[in-house]
Amino acid sequence: MSGFDNNPFAEPANENPFNDPSVTQVTNSATEPVDQYSPFGAHSTEGLATGTTPASTSPYQPAVLQPSTEPSPQATAAVAQANLLRQQEELERKAAELDRREQELQSRGATGKENNWPPLPKMCPIKPCFYQDFSEEIPLEYQRVCKMMYYLWMFNCMTLFLNLLACLAYFTTSEYGVDFGLSILWLILFAPCSFLCWYRPVYKAFKTDSSFSFFFFFFVFFCQVVIFVIQSVGIPKWGNSGWITAIEVISVNKAVGAIMMIVAILFTICAVLSIILLKMVHSMYRRTGASFQKAQQEFSHGVFTSKTFQTAATGAASSAAQGSFQRNN
Template sequence: MSEFDNNPFAQPVNDNPFNDPSVTQVTHSSVETVDQYNPFPGQSTDALAAHTTPASTSPYQPAVLQPSIEPSPQATAAAAQANLLRQQEELERKAAELDRREQELQSRGPTGKENNWPPLPRKFPIKPCFYQDFSEEIPPEYQRVCKMMYYLWMFNCVTLFLNLLACLAYFTTDAAYGVDFGLSILWVILFSPCSFLCWYRPVYKAFKTDSSFSFFFFFFVFFCQVVIFIIQAVGIPKWGNSGWITAFTALGGSNKAVGAIMITVAILFTACAVLSAVLLKMVHSMYRRTGASFQKAQQEFSQGVFTNKTFQSAATGAASSAAQGAFQGNN
């Protein structure tokens, strides 16, 4: 009802525009005006330092463009030379490694295993030439006979050495028997390695690979060896053997001790002859059970010859020489 109490015909009130509440609020506010604002207040710099934001410690550095510098010809040549030297050192190192592996393969032989015979020290200048292992390479049914052949070869070498000593003792008593001493040295040097290569290794290979050709080669050579054992046991004078004849001749002389030594050697030669004959018969009986034959030996020999690189090279050279000769003859 207050609206009806006002007098519409009363004197109008003089409106003051500055009496507006929004204006009076701004004029009476504590906010400093623009002309009174001081950008440098009189406060302590410690407070500002406390509220100062530290600089960024990012690990990334701004990219800096380096000026492009062309290398000089001397620097380029030096770098190329250093690269060539490095490559040459690398090639020499690889070549040395290949040589070392090739020597290892050669020392292992065709079996691919390291040779172990003769059993020499590692620092010895001469390396083993053969690989030998009865339990690995020889079948069980042949191992006993093969070992007996090996022991016979060693027994023969010992007998030849004792024969040398006996002939030396005989030579000291009578200078006329210097021929026997010289021949005894020759027999030791000749028969020891030749018997190993000519009849022991063939029978070892025959038992290992069941090779008919190796069996036939062994029979031929070992039969000759049996004959040689018999001749050595007989002891023909001036043949370099302390057999029975030479031993009894020395025993009938003045020095009985030399005669006794030579009789001992004659007994050893006789034992070699008997054992060799027995082993020859045993090997022959085993050979017959293996099914080997002369035709099979011929086939193995022909295959071995035709696959031999030396034979192939010689055949190729002979064929080329014949072809060149025929061509020149036609011209």
């Protein structure tokens, strides 16, 4: 009943409100007050260095503004000009190299080898014009006849030179110089023409088994045989020291007549050898299987593939086309 004896309106007893068990529990705990709490004080910073989060390795990088590095128009023009100069120098170098190779090929001829005929010394400004090698270019069964044709050409040149000397000797004993003048012409004309017109064709015919070369040789060499016969006969005032001229002169001047007689004998030997060699070449030609039809085909192929013929045909076609266009207008 004591609980009812207390006066509710009386002053409360000296009781400390902070003595409440819930309050004292909080105040006596080790937790620091809010105003004294430091988030950096009680924690160690040793693990921060080792526990650092690595930088992002994303392939997408943030855009970074770069300063403008475009060259100026003057710099661009200078670079372009330098490139053009370099390209021009390169082209000039290549053109010089091509010219050098072309000159080498021309000096070597169509065979691709260095020309060796005529055998001139290296100090001579005139270079050889042909390549000739019997053992390399001519088949073995044709080498003997081909060499004999070469020796016949040299023998003919020597005879023409002696004919010039004989006519000169005759000119000293007479008042006519026609034979001497014509003998000079025959030497200048027949020596190179005989090499180009019948010796080189027969050499090429044996080398390549060309039907066209054989036919060309037969036609020209037959004319050469006729010339040998005329020279050996020695018609007066034709520039030949043949038999007729030598017999006429020997009665007047025996020394000059003897010289002209020797030349007449040499012309006769040339005529006889030419007939024998013509028969030998013809017999070999029959064994090679050459024919006139093959010669026509070789001639047609050579003409149509010639650069000169192609250039002429192109020019004629363009001229005809221009004329037709002008007439239509």
